[in-house]
Each structure stands twice: as structure tokens, then as C-alpha cells.
Amino acid sequence: MGRCKIAKSRPGEKNMSTKKMETCKIVSQEKIGNGIYSMWLQTEEIAGLASAGQFVSVYSRDGSRLLPRPISICEIDKERGCLRLVYRVAGKGTLEFSRLHAGISLKVMGPLGNGFPLEEARGRRVLLIGGGIGIPPMLETAKQLEAEKILVMGYKDELFLEEDLRGQGKLYVATEDGSAGTRGNVLDAIREHELKAEIIFACGPSPMLKALKEYAAQEKIVCWISMEERMACGIGACLGCVCQSKDIDSHSHVHNKRVCKDGPVFLSTEVEL
Amino acid sequence: MGRCKIAKSRPGEKNMSTKKMETCKIVSQEKIGNGIYSMWLQTEEIAGLASAGQFVSVYSRDGSRLLPRPISICEIDKERGCLRLVYRVAGKGTLEFSRLHAGISLKVMGPLGNGFPLEEARGRRVLLIGGGIGIPPMLETAKQLEAEKILVMGYKDELFLEEDLRGQGKLYVATEDGSAGTRGNVLDAIREHELKAEIIFACGPSPMLKALKEYAAQEKIVCWISMEERMACGIGACLGCVCQSKDIDSHSHVHNKRVCKDGPVFLSTEVEL
């Protein structure tokens, strides 16, 4: 129940009427890596409502693909009302997005889910960890966080967003092929540099999150992780996107939490990986 | 069988390898009437192969609509390799087309079907009749025909393409609401002006074609009409687009002819309306 209180203070849960379905113009589209694209969207209200670690549902323009593509918010420009999404071409939907140029519109719903609990980390020593296409949300999280920030980013080979991240704190990099930073994964980098923190915020592939959950348990530190699951509604209605929860969830009354609404950011101890 | 020989000499049937599937850039798109659009397409080979009265299959860019939209060829610019299509927004597919601007590409297959037998009419007195959205193909037909041309075009109210048509022969107009030319349909115009001809080429709605068929029978003149039917393949393989033939058809061995391949232009006496 302690957790519940924390959750209540997380962004996105305060107000019932915070999600918008909008048609957003693409402001810019840029290839920033091998199959990795960065897109700025002009929103009406979404950017204003958004916080770090939340995501948006992006809809395909082609009627054969109806479900949303959930994409994390990489940067928020509240002044201009713009959102930055950084995504990898993984299939037909993201391929479509990557081919759209500035001026074309996309249907976007958001902001969705609960972001990272920045208040929890304020003034503390924080490890911000991103792996692969889990790196983008860590940028806005780093930007907003008022704390001692240590960034650890794990790549397969080619780096992306590292310029943007470098300004946000001490940046450590791990690459699987050893082409930059530590050879290996983010935990290898953490161990190599003997990095220590009071709290972890992380987003990345399941194996990484699983390893971090164990690491945090050993080190007895609080660890918040952002999870992924296939989605249909994106707002908590269809029960498509659940992850297993340690305890019986107060909404579902079974051992399931909805990634889209109860997450995507969870305490590592409240979910099974 | 006499008809069969005529058919053999119609454009499009000579060579087996005359149909192309191409991705064509839109050169221009213009609204020329209430819900009526004119689009020029840059083709690779289709324009070079096309003749008057043939049509093309235009494919939607949206994966929810897979079947072709058959659209008649309104004008052919062989030198530039361009085709003009004039179409009415009738549903979702044509609505989509109408929203595309120059530079965007469309998948087009063609040229399809058999056009008007221009040779049959050379040097004779010809009535070129168009009704509604059947008017566009009569433009290229008029342009190519070396004959004494009398054009009779029937509209609901607002005129379109009449500027283009006026240069091609003596033009008579009928409008249902009487706002221009004869009040009524094309036959009313023919009767009002006591127009006479040795041969008719016509395209328009079924009731008009039916009336012309009867008129031609009474007047004992040869009448070629261009028919419409729902299509799937557009090339004669699926048997979706048949019309009823008076005699047993030599291909189908039943009383059916394929509009897409055996037509769309038929002798009025060879089909039931």
C-alpha cells in the first residue's frame, strides 16, 4: 500500500482527463542511426500534459494496421508544444512512420501511462539506465530530474542519442561489440566503473530489466523499470497488456497489472520478470 | 462472327503483351467541377500503349482497399508519356485519389480493354455521345477520330470538359435541369437538333446506353457503347465483370462477355442491357 501512495503521486494519475487523441503534424524527421529515427511532432495539448517516462500511441495511416504503436516520449518541448519520439524500425508500422516527412500528420493519443517518479529521486544519487531502444525515454527523464545523475546506456554497436545525453550527467556507455565504452551490457559498465546509487530508473529489454531487478535487490536500492507489452487500447480497458504482479493488484484483483495504465513504470519489486 | 473480326482489329487486342503495372507519379491534380477531378499521370509505357476508349486500373494507396478502380482514359499525351484521368468522387477510393497532390505516386495497371474502333468510323459521320462521368473517354476518342464528328454530351447540371470538347467537333449539350443546352438527356438533344449519323460511339450510364441501343436499332445505324461493371482482376481472369451477350461468347461458351477484356466497348447489338 506504500507503493500505492507512491504511485498516486506519479505523473499522469492525478487528473482523470489527461489523455488526448490528436492529429499531429510532423515537424521534422531525421535518421539518427542504423534504422533509428527521431521525429518531432507538433501537438495541441499532449506535450503540455506529458511527463518523463510516459508514452504515446501512434496510429498508422494505413487502414490495414489499426492498433497503436506505443512509443516513449524522448523529449518534451512544452513551450512549442512539441514532442520528440525516437524509434527503431521494427516492422511495418515503424517503417511507415520512418517514411513520412515533415508536414504530414499522424494520429497520436497521449500522454499515456505513468512516468518515472521524479520526486522520489530528487536530490539523490540516481542511476539512469537505458538499453537499446529503451534509451530514448531516459533523455527527458534525465533532463527533468533534479538529482545527481549517472547515465549508463547500453548499445548493440552503433551509438545514438549519446550527444543529447552527455549534457545531462556523467555518461557511461556499454556496447555489445566493444566498439565504444565497456564491452558488454549496462551491468558490466556499472561494475567496471563501480557505480553506486540510491535509486535506479531504467528502460530497456526484458533481460536487462531482469538483471537490474536482481542487482537492485542485492544492493538493496529502489529500482523503477519501464516495461513493454503488446497493446490494443493503451488506456487500461482491454486488459491486453498486462504484466504479472507480485501481489494481487488492487484494480484487477488478480496478479496482473496493466502496463499501459498502471505502468509502464513499475517498482522492480512489484512485478515478476 | 463478323463482329469477331471487327473485334480483332480493335486496339489492345493485337499484341498479347500490352498491359503494364506501373507506379505513376501524379503530374497534376485539379478540381474541374463539383466533385469532378482531373489528374495527369506520368507513365513509363502505359500512355505509349494506350488508345481511345481503353481504361486503366488505379489502385488505392490504403491497404484496406485492395481492388482496382477502373477509370477511362480521358486524354493521352504520347510524347510526354502522360495520361489524363477525369473522375468523379463516388466513394472512398476516388475520395482518396482526389486528395493526392502532384508528386505522389499511384499504382496503375493498363491500358486495359478494347477501345473504340476508330478505323470503323474513319471518314464517316459519327455521333460521339457521353453521359455524366462517361464523358471523359469521349475526349480522346474525338481527338483521334478522323471523321465528321458531332459531339452530344449529357450532364446533370454543371458542365465539365466542355471547353476541351468544343474544339473537337460540333458540340451539343443536354442538361437535366435545363441550365445549359437542351433540357433533358442526350437523346432529347439529338432529337431537338435532328442530328443524324452513320455510326455512334457512346459512353455513359446504363439507361442512356439502353436508350441509344434502341435508337440505333430504329435508325439502323451501328452503335458502339462502353459498359461498366465491378471488377477484380481487370484483365479477364476472374469472370467478375461480365455482361450478358446476345450470342454464346466464343471465350466463355455461355452468354457472358467480360467487360474488362472483351469490352468495355461493345457493339450495342452484341450485349443485353
Next chain:
Amino acid sequence: MTDTRIRIAGVELKNPVMTASGTFGSGEEYSEFVDLNQLGAVVTKGVADVPWPGNPTPRIAEVYGGMLNAIGLQNPGIEVFCERDIPFLRKYDTKIVVNVCGHAPEEYLRVVERLAEEKIDLMEINISCPNVNANFLAFGQEPACVEQLTAQIKKIARQPIIMKLTPNVTDITEVARAAEAGGADAVSLINTLTGMKIDVQRRTFALANKTGGMSGPAVKPVAVRMVYQVAQAVEIPIIGMGGIVTAEDALEFILAGASAVSVGTANFFRPEATLEVVRGIEEYMEKNGVKHIQELIGAVR
């Protein structure tokens, strides 16, 4: 002025537009996008006698023009439902249809009995969820079972019941007639078509459950056909669904014989779809001079 009111088993709906069970939760999530007061009825996610955890993930897969789901009827159980979801819905001026699921007749009966005291308007009995049983034949596919279950439920039900039919049958009219014979007040159709998707890169099933229920625009032609067939076979009202996104889609069902319609998968990509359908039907009626929606029901034969 157009009159869109319809009646199902004596319950009057202000218009024929409902939500489809399982696609709208109990209305709370979508109340951010939709004024529930404007809907004919809200149909809730299926509820069982006890909480069900549902299937493992992935539970969702996209398919061409639609989706597969294998939620496996996760639900918090009837007690929580009565305490939390019914009071929420009762704040709105809309009818409440509770969708009921179970593994066996006793389980359905327990839920129906529990609902007797509740202020709900209709019950929809889901006998067609293909995701629960490992064997492919569910008992919603056997006319005799359907008739029997319907009769058992009718015996104890305080509210009128709608039997929800599966499309995964040779002859849906047989099943519809069985429901009618058992005393059903209405039938609703279609539930999802059983489908499968294989991930060729990973060489696995896209869904943990292997098969899932297919829904969305892709299934509409099958749904319209079945509604038409059932409309020729039974006297009780039909609630039509399967792929409805627009008012035009809804009108296809109504013209085929449905008295009301449900909007399901469309909510996921057009949260305001239900309201758009309500408005679009009104516009169609006005444009075509249709005074009462009744004139449209089954008008195409």
C-alpha cells in the same frame, strides 16, 4: 425529428448503439473520451463468479484490418464488479448490460443469481469465448447445450437475457434457434472468429495461447451475413456486431436485421467511435427522411 429509440425485451434504449463487451472495460477508461450518457447502453467486460487471471502474454496480435486477442476473460469476479463497476455506471443515464462468462453452467448461474439484486438492465451471456478451453469446441457451438443453458439461466434470471453467439459454427441459425427455444430474450452476434498468427522470424505463435479471437473491420462481412441469416430464423431481437467503426457499418447491420449494434475493436483506435456512430445514424435518418429507426431494421431482404 428522428426517433432512434429501440426496445430490447422491454428495455428501452435511447439509441441502438452499445459498446461491445471486453473492449470498453466498465466504461471508466473511455469516459474521458465519450459522454456515456449519450450511449444506448454500456456492455461490460465479461465477469465470472470468482476472479480470473486470464491467459499469459502476448495476449494481443495485430492482423490485417483487425486484431487477435486471447485475454482469456481476465476479470475481478462478480463481487468486486458489483461493488465497483455497477455503482460507477449507475451514475450515467445509460442502460447497463452485464456480460457474464463461466467455464460451466454452475458458474454462470452463480453470477446470474448474484446479479438478481443489482440494478442492471440486461445480461449478456457469453457462451462463445474460444480462448478458455484448450479443446477447440466450446459449448456455445452445440445447439443442445445452448438451449439447456439458456433455459437454466432464464429460470433464475431477474433481468432479460441476451445470448451471445459464436461465429465459429457451420450454421449459426441452428444455435440462434436453440437460444430462442431456451427462452432467450435476445441474441447478440458475432463474438470473435478463431484465428492464428505465426511470427515467421521467431518461428513461434504470435499469441501465447496459440489461437485468439479475431475482431475488427476484417470480420464485418461474416458478421453481417450471420446477422442476416439469424434475422430470417428467429423472432427475438438481434444485437449485431463485428467490425463496426462508422455509422455506415452500423447501418449495414441494422438493415440486415439487427435492432441494436455494438462497437468493439474500433474503440481502440477511435475512442469516440461509439458517439460518431450515434450521430451518423441520426444524420442518415434525417437525410433519408427516416422517422423511426424501426423502419430500417431488417429493411434489406
Next chain:
Amino acid sequence: MTDTRIRIAGVELKNPVMTASGTFGSGEEYSEFVDLNQLGAVVTKGVADVPWPGNPTPRIAEVYGGMLNAIGLQNPGIEVFCERDIPFLRKYDTKIVVNVCGHAPEEYLRVVERLAEEKIDLMEINISCPNVNANFLAFGQEPACVEQLTAQIKKIARQPIIMKLTPNVTDITEVARAAEAGGADAVSLINTLTGMKIDVQRRTFALANKTGGMSGPAVKPVAVRMVYQVAQAVEIPIIGMGGIVTAEDALEFILAGASAVSVGTANFFRPEATLEVVRGIEEYMEKNGVKHIQELIGAVR
């Protein structure tokens, strides 16, 4: 080097890609776009003992992600077919599969008998066309009828026979088992799903025949599911179809248990679809180090 050869009832195909009956004529029209020599087999439009005029028009309606057809099996009859279409196809280095239709067993048997003298490789027996009979139940939906017809045909057939199954049944494994019990050399599935479209502006059916057979990408999940089910139920080879457009689609069917696949509706909007599927399968095999296509058949369980 990849080996894409497969065998169906002793007939070796150079690759598992065929055309779907009724979507490719007898190959002539598409030979402008496709080198028929590169196809595993050409399956012809259904042929009956005498010419059939088919249904009135409209015979075609577009639906979301697919189409409805109610051609009604128009065909020139077996005599013309043998004189014209078989000689045309015999010019190519591909296998010939003749699709056979009829209203009653005697009609099928007359066609099968007439084909005995012809140099064709396989016969595909269409027992599932929903467009011919006014009543909704065709005899391809009754396992007993299927077994009996299969046995009758097997008695006189000189070429191996493929029984083509309808998806409009509660349990397709029952029908597949009946075909196997009757002696079928292979089964193919799915034929079209019965659907309906209503034109709400004109308030009429979109098809003159009211209902039509649905095909195209929209039906693929149902087709893959049924191929998987049948693969668990029978020993004879399966030819999978329903919505295949790309090599990835074809591989779904193969991984689910199909030995070969047919490309149908896709020909209408991608005339070169068959060849693209052939090439795409080869590329997939090369990329994934699959030496023989056999390794993929039914590999996902």
C-alpha cells in the same frame, strides 16, 4: 543452396507456390505478368461437365482488406477446357492442377472421368463453393458426404485428388478426416468465408446473389488457424491458402503445417505476387540457413 521442391501424392513441384483456383483463369491472362515456368503449379478455375453461366452481376464487392465474390462458378465446360486450356498450360514447365466443380456427385464424376485421358498432374475437388446452392449448407459441410464423394472419385480418378475444404464449418478437422478416410491424396484449404455486404445508400445487397465468398488478407488468420488444426488431425499433405500476398504470409501457412500454398486474391492487385512469393521463400531459406523446405513444414507447433 536451398531446395524448395515438395511432393504431393507423388507429384514433385519445383516449389510450393501455386495459384488459387478461380483467381488466375487458366493462366493465359496472367502469363503477361508471370513466367508460368517458375510456378510450382497452376490451379485452374473450377470446371464442370457442361458450361455454367454463373450468377448475375454485381458478382464482386470490395470489403475491408479483401473482397466478396459470387461468380457462381461460370465455366465453359470440360470439353472446351480440355481442348483449349490444357494444351495452353502444357506448353509450360509447371504442374497442372484442374479444379473440378459440380452440383451433384454425378457431375463431378463425369468431369473426373473425362480428365482421366488428359495429361494433368492433380485434380482439386471443390466441394465448398457457397455460391451455387440457395440453401446455406453445402455438402462440403457434411463430413459423411465428403467421405462418400471422395471415395467415389478415388475409384475412377487416374490422377491424385485434392479435396478443397470450406472454412464455413464448426470443426474443419472433422471434414478433413472425412476426406482422408475417403482416400483423398491431399486437402486444400481454405475456400472462401461466406460474407455479405449491404449498400446502405441504395438499401440493397452489394451482390446480386446476396452473399458471396470472402477472400484476401482479411481472412488469413482464420485460414492459418484451420491449416494448423488440420495439420494436427490428418497425415495427408495440406495446401494452404487464404489471404497470401507475400512470402511471409506463405511461410505462416508452411510453418503451420502446409506443404504447399496457393496465392489467390493477391493476383488481382499484385499480378506478380506468385513470383514474389517464390523468391521471398528462397530468400528466407537462405537467410535462415534452411536447406530444404521440408524443415519448415509444420515447424511451429
